[in-house]
Amino acid sequence: MFKFPQLEVESWKGDWGLPSIDYKCIEVLAFARFTNAPININLSNNPFKSTTGHLPIVSYNKRLLLNRDSLIECLDKQNLTPNFGLSGLQLAEEHAVISMIDAQLEPALLFAWWMDETNCLNFTRPLYRNALKFPFNWYYPSAYERAAKQKIYTLYNHLDSDNDIMTEIYAEAIKCMNGLENRLGNNFYFFGSHPTLLDAVAYSYLGPLLKAPLIDNKLQSHLTTCKNLCMWIDRITREYFKIDWQAHKCNERKKIEESKQMNIIPWYKKDETKNVFIGLFTIITMVIYSFKIGLISVSFILIFSMYDTYQIL
Amino acid sequence: MPDLQTPSGILTKECLRTQICGESDWPKNTVLYQPYETEQILLPDNSKCLSVKTFLKMAGLEFIVEARENAEYMSPHRGKVPFIKAGLFLVADFEPIVNFAQSKGYSLSKHLDETQKWDLRVYMALVNNVLLNAEIYVTWNHELTYKELTKPRYSSVYPFPLNHWAIYYKRREMLSHLDVLDWKKKSLDEVFKEVEKICQSLSTFLGDKSYFFNEKPTELDALVFGHLFSIITTPLLNNRFAATVRAYDNLVQLCVRIETEFYQSRIL
Numbered sequence: 336m337f338k339f340p341q342l343e344v345e346s347w348k349g350d351w352g353l354p355s356i357d358y359k360c361i362e363v364l365a366f367a368r369f370t371n372a373p374i375n376i377n378l379s380n381n382p383f384k385s386t387t388g389h390l391p392i393v394s395y396n397k398r399l400l401l402n403r404d405s406l407i408e409c410l411d412k413q414n415l416t417p418n419f420g421l422s423g424l425q426l427a428e429e430h431a432v433i434s435m436i437d438a439q440l441e442p443a444l445l446f447a448w449w450m451d452e453t454n455c456l457n458f459t460r461p462l463y464r465n466a467l468k469f470p471f472n473w474y475y476p477s478a479y480e481r482a483a484k485q486k487i488y489t490l491y492n493h494l495d496s497d498n499d500i501m502t503e504i505y506a507e508a509i510k511c512m513n514g515l516e517n518r519l520g521n522n523f524y525f526f527g528s529h530p531t532l533l534d535a536v537a538y539s540y541l542g543p544l545l546k547a548p549l550i551d552n553k554l555q556s557h558l559t560t561c562k563n564l565c566m567w568i569d570r571i572t573r574e575y576f577k578i579d580w581q582a583h584k585c586n587e588r589k590k591i592e593e594s595k596q597m598n599i600i601p602w603y604k605k606d607e608t609k610n611v612f613i614g615l616f617t618i619i620t621m622v623i624y625s626f627k628i629g630l631i632s633v634s635f636i637l638i639f640s641m642y643d644t645y646q647i648l
Numbered sequence: 649m650p651d652l653q654t655p656s657g658i659l660t661k662e663c664l665r666t667q668i669c670g671e672s673d674w675p676k677n678t679v680l681y682q683p684y685e686t687e688q689i690l691l692p693d694n695s696k697c698l699s700v701k702t703f704l705k706m707a708g709l710e711f712i713v714e715a716r717e718n719a720e721y722m723s724p725h726r727g728k729v730p731f732i733k734a735g736l737f738l739v740a741d742f743e744p745i746v747n748f749a750q751s752k753g754y755s756l757s758k759h760l761d762e763t764q765k766w767d768l769r770v771y772m773a774l775v776n777n778v779l780l781n782a783e784i785y786v787t788w789n790h791e792l793t794y795k796e797l798t799k800p801r802y803s804s805v806y807p808f809p810l811n812h813w814a815i816y817y818k819r820r821e822m823l824s825h826l827d828v829l830d831w832k833k834k835s836l837d838e839v840f841k842e843v844e845k846i847c848q849s850l851s852t853f854l855g856d857k858s859y860f861f862n863e864k865p866t867e868l869d870a871l872v873f874g875h876l877f878s879i880i881t882t883p884l885l886n887n888r889f890a891a892t893v894r895a896y897d898n899l900v901q902l903c904v905r906i907e908t909e910f911y912q913s914r915i916l
Contacts (some may be wrong), residue, residue: 402830404838423852424852424853426849426852427848427849427850427852427853428767428770428853430774430845430846430849431767431770431771431773431774431849431853432770434770434773434774434777434778435769435770435773435774435777437777438773438776438777439773485824485828486828489824489825489827489828490825490828490829492726492727492821493725493726493727493728493740494725514766514769514770517762517766518766
């Protein structure tokens with residue numbers, strides 16, 4: 336039977352209500368959802384198969400699609416363009432904004448995840464270590480860290496200290512977010528009522544920045560003040576990644592219920608009951624002990640005499 | 649020292665830098681340092697130098713150009729040319745120089761509204777990210793161009809053992825820059841496709857206006873002019889790069905317009 340070719344995507348599992356923990360995977364999944372492309376998502380934890388050592392692995396008809404452009408081209412051929420109905424000027428703007436986001440938000444995300452000591456040790460590495468299978472989880476987290484550091488040091492090799500690099504990257508990222516916030520305004524999506532390529536790319540960077548529970552997250556605290564962007568992120572998650580959203584909600588609810596159950600302590604675990612039990616136990620032991628040493632003795636004489644009297648009667 | 653732990657702290661540091669710079673008027677004897685134009689300079693540096701010079705001319709700021717063979721090692725930010733010495737300050741690269749001039753009260757984009765300022769920022773980012781990388785690719789990663797043009801030009805100013813070391817080091821740096829941005833794996837065709845795409849975007853945005861934002865030239869015009877003019881006029885092995893740009897009539901018109909207005913007087 337002829338089977339219609341589908342996009343095959345191997346992607347990291349999702350968390351925090353996002354479809355994936357990796358921004359590149361989110362981007363691909365968002366493209367597919369926005370264009371309604373037929374897609375087969377395999378949650379994977381084995382980047383070994385990929386030539387670059389990174390997920391996602393996207394293939395169509397057994398042909399690998401290595402970057403964004405080839406994916407768009409592939410979707411275009413199926414008449415599934417994410418830029419449907421945009422005018423020339425809007426396309427130009429989209430192209431420009433995407434290049435700016437790529438240049439400013441990607442280093443920010445990488446810096447927050449991998450370069451910041453506390454985040455890297457306590458959040459990012461454990462995250463990937465848990466996501467990966469046994470022999471790989473010893474190798475890939477440090478490989479990813481090396482790649483991220485290499486990227487940032489190469490791009491900012493004109494600055495000397497890490498602190499300078501951080502100031503530069505974060506200042507640029509914050510300005511970029513403010514710009515996006517103003518550009519979005521009260522619109523549903525960047526170009527009106529339908530999400531486009533720009534929404535997908537911006538979502539892939541801003542989603543993790545907002546949702547990931549980093550320990551030291553300066554950008555997150557700024558992003559939470561951008562109300563429009565927060566609403567926009569939630570809107571996309573709710574409408575296009577319903578399953579992940581619901582799973583996340585369920586998880587959250589479970590956690591809340593668990594914590595509630597922790598609050599209602601059953602009667603046999605309460606302190607007062609325990610004290611009463613201890614008291615009772617002590618009294619019983621003392622009574623038994625006093626019987627043993629003969630402090631208390633019950634004489635049976637009275638009973639026997641009563642019995643005698645009864646017999647006489 | 650402002651607190652670097654919060655977002656506002658990070659932005660305060662930026663503001664502080666501007667305040668320090670913004671205490672006096674534009675210094676009289678400002679000097680712009682760049683590599684030698686005829687023997688040494690390469691395409692990416694040439695575009696950046698031309699952009700900065702055009703910007704300063706548009707803003708009506710006085711400066712003297714000085715060519716130094718080791719300009720990129722003199723720069724406050726390693727490897728970034730051109731840089732200006734204005735009074736006590738050394739400022740390198742296009743955007744910082746624009747910000748510096750702005751802090752002195754010279755700005756070409758004061759009259760723009762919010763939406764236009766956003767457009768200005770994103771298109772400037774587009775040129776800096778795509779066009780500049782394409783130039784770097786052609787100069788350093790295209791094997792023939794590297795051998796025939798880049799190598800002799802770049803090493804022409806250094807004495808014997810140093811020239812090999814300097815060019816090896818510089819090339820490695822540039823290639824790793826392209827590599828982390830995923831440009832190194834691209835083929836020449838793909839690079840020209842990118843160039844075509846950006847020209848298409850710029851051309852659409854320009855439309856038939858005389859400058860990008862109607863009548864007055866802005867920083868974007870200076871930046872675009874710097875890059876496109878260098879691409880068109882720099883002799884490379886073949887003229888494919890220039891031809892890609894030349895296909896867009898209104899962009900060429902823009903270059904011609906800016907050249908006649910700001911540079912013709914010098915040539916005559």
